[in-house]
Amino acid sequence: MADFKVTRYRIRINHMENKPASPFSVVFLSDLHDVSYGRENERLLQEIRNQEPEAVFIGGDMIVGAKKPRTHAAVALMDELTKRYPVYCANGNHERRMHEQPEKYGEAYEDYSEKIRSFGVHLLENEHEKLQIRRMRFTVWGYELSQEYYGRWGRTALQPEQMKKEIGSPADDSFHILLAHHPAYFDTYAAWGADLVLAGHYHGGMIRLPVVGGLISPQLQLLPPYSRGLFVEKGHRMIVSSGLGSHTIKLRVNNPPELVVIDFL
Numbered sequence: 001m002a003d004f005k006v007t008r009y010r011i012r013i014n015h016m017e018n019k020p021a022s023p024f025s026v027v028f029l030s031d032l033h034d035v036s037y038g039r040e041n042e043r044l045l046q047e048i049r050n051q052e053p054e055a056v057f058i059g060g061d062m063i064v065g066a067k068k069p070r071t072h073a074a075v076a077l078m079d080e081l082t083k084r085y086p087v088y089c090a091n092g093n094h095e096r097r098m099h100e101q102p103e104k105y106g107e108a109y110e111d112y113s114e115k116i117r118s119f120g121v122h123l124l125e126n127e128h129e130k131l132q133i134r135r136m137r138f139t140v141w142g143y144e145l146s147q148e149y150y151g152r153w154g155r156t157a158l159q160p161e162q163m164k165k166e167i168g169s170p171a172d173d174s175f176h177i178l179l180a181h182h183p184a185y186f187d188t189y190a191a192w193g194a195d196l197v198l199a200g201h202y203h204g205g206m207i208r209l210p211v212v213g214g215l216i217s218p219q220l221q222l223l224p225p226y227s228r229g230l231f232v233e234k235g236h237r238m239i240v241s242s243g244l245g246s247h248t249i250k251l252r253v254n255n256p257p258e259l260v261v262i263d264f265l
């Protein structure tokens with residue numbers, strides 16, 4: 001695996017009632033697919049340490065969901081991360097399919113989720129938790145779409161009302177971070193009320209072209225929308241990571257793996 005780069009975003013908070021007392025950083029990891037940068041991910045861990053984050057957010061697909069799932073590097077990474085940082089994690093389609101189909105994948109999901117929870121990972125399966133960093137109040141939501149939303153052909157519609165039924169509503173004036181693996185539903189996430197969505201899934205569109213952007217998703221969808229970068233809609237933001245790994249189709253052109261760092265100021 002080629003080495004990853006660090007991509008940095010700045011979120012300036014103008015809300016006087018809920019501003020950080022001083023600037024701080026968080027990191028966002030997505031789509032590791034059980035890749036390791038050095039032994040037990042030592043290079044990735046070192047770079048995360050260099051960033052001195054106050055929290056780690058994870059957007060899913062950290063493993064390879066298969067009959068013989070690959071989870072070792074992801075689990076070892078989370079074991080190390082929880083020794084230093086609060087870690088909030090949502091599932092992607094790889095975790096979800098193992099979760100949804102125990103008849104096919106056996107106890108693989110239970111094993112994985114129990115292990116990372118035992119380290120102290122806040123695994124948010126359509127749940128939310130409160131978090132405070134430098135006096136700034138956050139609510140972190142993990143939203144897990146079922147497999148039908150990941151179909152290759154077409155897009156199953158998702159309404160904000162359905163999200164409300166599944167996970168509730170962002171009712172208070174804290175800053176609402178939504179960990180939602182699939183970026184295609186940004187309109188819905190924004191209408192639901194997310195201040196910042198953290199997503200991945202498309203691996204940047206694997207091949208990135210000037211002007212066009214990402215060419216093809218790992219599910220072979222052409223020109224996937226929101227394949228990487230920062231998107232803003234009526235004050236709602238979404239950061240899409242091109243991910244840290246790859247699995248079946250190991251293809252990245254003009255599209256290095258990335259560690260996302262977000263500065264709040």
Ligand SMILES: [Fe+2]
Pocket residue numbers: 061092093094181200201202
């Ligand atoms: Fe994915």
